[in-house]
Amino acid sequence: MSDITNSNLANLFDDLPDAPLPIYAKLKQAISLKITSGQWQVNQRIPSESEVVKALGVSRMTVNRALRELTAEGFLVRHQGLGTFVAEKKAHSALFEVHNIAEEVAARGHKHRSELLVLESAKATMEEAMNLGVRTNHGIFRSVVLHFENDFPIQIEERIVNANLAPDYDKQDFSLHTSYEYLMSVAPMTEGEHLVEAILPSPVECERLRIQASEPCLQIKRRTWAGDDIVTAARLLHPGSRFQLFGHFGR
Amino acid sequence: MSDITNSNLANLFDDLPDAPLPIYAKLKQAISLKITSGQWQVNQRIPSESEVVKALGVSRMTVNRALRELTAEGFLVRHQGLGTFVAEKKAHSALFEVHNIAEEVAARGHKHRSELLVLESAKATMEEAMNLGVRTNHGIFRSVVLHFENDFPIQIEERIVNANLAPDYDKQDFSLHTSYEYLMSVAPMTEGEHLVEAILPSPVECERLRIQASEPCLQIKRRTWAGDDIVTAARLLHPGSRFQLFGHFGR
C-alpha cells in the first residue's frame, strides 16, 4: 500500500477548530480527521514520527503519544521497523461513548453524508429548558440533521444546544464537520447519559427515514455535560432494520 | 479518605508473574493488582508519582505513563494538585448491566417475580457453538425465563451457558437467585459485549409479553467472558412500552 505524501504535512492543522488544546491532542484530532475524512486511506502508511517532528518542529515523544493513543483507540496500527498504518476499522470500544455517526459509518467502510433540515436560534421552551438545565427563554440552537449511510437514511438527529456554551453553533458547516466534532472542540464532554428505547416512528419520521410505519426504531436520547453544564441534548432515531448499537466492556 | 502508607512501596512488584515486560507495564500490573485484590481501597489516595520515583528509582515519565493509562482504563482518578485515587467501580458496569433485572425492579420499588419456562441440558448446535466459541456438540444449558415487574411481563431472557464453566447451572433454583448471580459466582465476568436492536416480536413472544404484534421491542444480545472463555450468551427481549435502557458515563 502506498505511502502518504508528506509534501504538505505543515497543513496538518488546517480545518481544525482552534480550541486551546495540548499539542498531542491537536495532533490526534488532526490525524483522526485525515482518517475519517478519507484523505488517509485504510492500510496506507502515514508519515513516520521523525517526519512529523521535522515538519512541525515538535518533540518525538509528543508525536509518539498522539500515535500511541490513536493506536489504542483503534485508528492506527503500528509495526516496529515498518511504520504506522491506518487501521482497518475502529475498535468497538468507544462506540457507546463517542457516537459520532460519521466516524461510525466511515469505520464500516461506507459513505456518509448528511442533510441539514433545520438550524435555528431560539429561546428555550419550558420543556427544552428543563432538558438543558437552563431557564425558560435561555438562548439555544435547534438543529435537525438527517444522516445517510450509502445514501440510505440511517439517523435523524434532533439536537438542542446551550447557546452560551457553543455560541457559534449556527455558523458551522455541517457538511464538513458533524455537530459532535464542533461541540467537542468548544466544550469537551466530561459526562453524559443516554436513554435507549424501542419506539414506533411518527409519519414524518417514516418519510424521512424511508421506512414503513410498522418498522420499529431505536431511539437514543443523549445529554452531555461539560463540567456542571449541559452542553447539548440530542434525540437520535434509527431504523431498527438498519442499525445496531454495539458495546463492549471489561478490560 | 486516608492515604496509602508508602512504607513498603518496594514490595510493589511482589506477587507478580516475572514476565519480561516494560517497566511501565509492570507498574500497571502491580497497581491494578493492588486495586483488584482490595489492598488499595476505593477513593484511597495512592502514592504520588514522585514517591514512586523515589521508592523504585525509575523516571517520573515512566510512572506517569502507567498512571495515565490506568486512569484511561478506569482504575484510577487523578486530580491536579491533589493526587491520584482509586476509582469507583466501573461506571459503565452499572449502566448497561441489565444483568440483574430483579435488582433493577427492586430499585424502582416494584415487585419482581419470574417464571422458568425452559431449563435443559443439551449439545450445542452449530449456531450455538459459534455463539459460545465452542465446538458443535459441546455441552451447554439452555434456559428461558420470563421476568415480571408488578405482574407485567417485562423481559424474556433466553440464555445458553457453557456447561464446562458452569456445571451446576441446571441445578439452580431460579426463583431464589437470578442466573446472573450464579454465573458471576462460578465464573466472574471479565469482559462482555452487547448488541442493542429494535425489532418486532414473534407471535410467541407477543403472547408471553402480553403485547400486540405491532409493538416494538428492545432486544439486547449479550455475551460475557471469563478470561478467554465465553461463559454465556443471552438474548433479552423487552416490550418497548415498558422498558428503557439507561446509561451514564463520565465521572
Place this chain on the structure above:
DNA sequence: ATTTTTTAAATGTATAGACAGGTGGTTTAT
C-alpha cells in the same frame, strides 16, 4: 480573627537525548 499572600506538592505537558530491537534494502565477501 480574618483576609491575603506565599509556598509546597501534585499532576499535565513538552523537550532532547539515548538505546534497544525489528525490517528491508544495499553493499560486500565468498
Place this chain on the structure above:
DNA sequence: ATAAACCACCTGTCTATACATTTAAAAAAT
C-alpha cells in the same frame, strides 16, 4: 550468483529536565 554483513529507518521504551496549572495548607498582613 549467493550468502553474509552492513546500514538506514522505524517504532518502543526510558531518562532527565523544565515549566505550567491546580490545590490546599502555611505564613503573613490586615
